[in-house]
Amino acid sequence: xxxxxxxxxxxxxxxxxxxxxxxxxxxxxxxxxxxxxxxxxxxxxxxxxxxxxxxxxxxxxxxxxxxxxxxxxxxxxxxxxxxxxxxxxxxxxxxxxxxxxxxxxxxxxxxxxxxxxxxxxxxxxxxxxxxxxxxxxxxxxxxxxxxxxxxxxxxxxxxxxxxxxxxxxxxxxxxxxxxxxxxxxxxxxxxxxxxxxxxxxxxxxxxxxxxxxxxxxxxxxxxxxxxxxxxxxx
Numbered sequence: 705x706x707x708x709x710x711x712x713x714x715x716x717x718x719x720x721x722x723x724x725x726x727x728x729x730x731x732x733x734x735x736x737x738x739x740x741x742x743x744x745x746x747x748x749x750x751x752x753x754x755x756x757x758x759x760x761x762x763x764x765x766x767x768x769x770x771x772x773x774x775x776x777x778x779x780x781x782x783x784x785x786x787x788x789x790x791x792x793x794x795x796x797x798x799x800x801x802x803x804x805x806x807x808x809x810x811x812x813x814x815x816x817x818x819x820x821x822x823x824x825x826x827x828x829x830x831x832x833x834x835x836x837x838x839x840x841x842x843x844x845x846x847x848x849x850x851x852x853x854x855x856x857x858x859x860x861x862x863x864x865x866x867x868x869x870x871x872x873x874x875x876x877x878x879x880x881x882x883x884x885x886x887x888x889x890x891x892x893x894x895x896x897x898x899x900x901x902x903x904x905x906x907x908x909x910x911x912x913x914x915x916x917x918x919x920x921x922x923x924x925x926x927x928x929x930x931x932x933x934x935x936x937x938x
Contacts, residue, residue, distance in 0.1 A: 763789045763796070763843075770796040770845035770873075773831065780831050795835065795873060796845035801825040801931070802877045808889045808896055820896055822911070823933035824919070826881055833927030839876075846874035877928065884922045888915065902936050911935050 763772045764786045772783040774794045787794065807821035828834050835841055889896070895914060899907050916932040923930060 763787060763794060766796060766845060769800055770798050773797050773835075775835065775841065780835060793841060795841045795843060797831055798828060798845050798873050798877070801827040802874060802881075804878060804881055804885075806882075806885045806889070808893060818897070818900065819938040820899060820935055821938065822915070822935040824881065824885070825931045825933070826877055826923075826928055828877070828927055829929045830924075830927035833925060835927075837926075840873065842872045842876060844872040846872050880923060880926055880928065881919075881930070884919055887922075888918060892918075899935055900937060902934060908934050 763783075765771050765784060772786050772794060773796075774781045774783065774787060774792050776792075803823065803825055805821060805823045807819060809817065809819045892914065899911050901907055911934075912932050916930065919930045919932070
């Protein structure tokens with residue numbers, strides 16, 4: 705969204721200055737030197753067209769949300785102000801954590817049916833490792849058109865399937881986490897039954913000590929790091 709606003713501001717400014725220049729310096733003299741003035745008008749029109757077409761050849765950064773990176777000679781090159789993209793392999797690397805939720809429904813010994821919910825924040829801490837998988841070099845950071853200062857709704861990992869879209873960096877990260885969360889829920893379903901009181905700080909501490917190190921060990925090879933939030937029950 706920020707990248708779109710940058711493009712809109714630049715395009716609008718150029719267009720406005722072009723109209724102002726024409727009205728102030730050209731329109732008054734067009735009857736005296738029409739050939740020269742027409743050439744100037746054509747030149748200004750070309751400038752406006754080039755600026756408006758910039759999304760086709762220039763990638764703007766999504767300031768505060770993602771940054772543009774290119775892949776050159778096996779290395780990642782960062783472009784804080786964006787870059788020309790013609791002939792380049794590039795991606796928009798997320799700089800803000802991805803927010804997801806998940807949980808597990810199980811039968812306790814009482815017996816009672818309990819639903820345990822939790823949230824996770826994930827961020828890319830090692831882009832070299834993350835982008836080592838060429839399939840993750842997506843041009844778009846996310847498909848959510850939201851300002852960078854607004855926290856998007858959490859992605860529920862229980863709704864992710866192998867057929868879920870991976871057309872952007874955000875969805876690539878979500879699928880990585882969804883896979884390992886499913887493995888965790890299966891491997892530790894018995895241990896998760898002990899967590900029943902979200903207001904018990906000791907239970908929250910034990911839950912995070914059980915889940916967070918396990919998850920980070922699984923995803924460090926992908927250049928990711930996770931922070932696990934408090935659990936809740938239904």
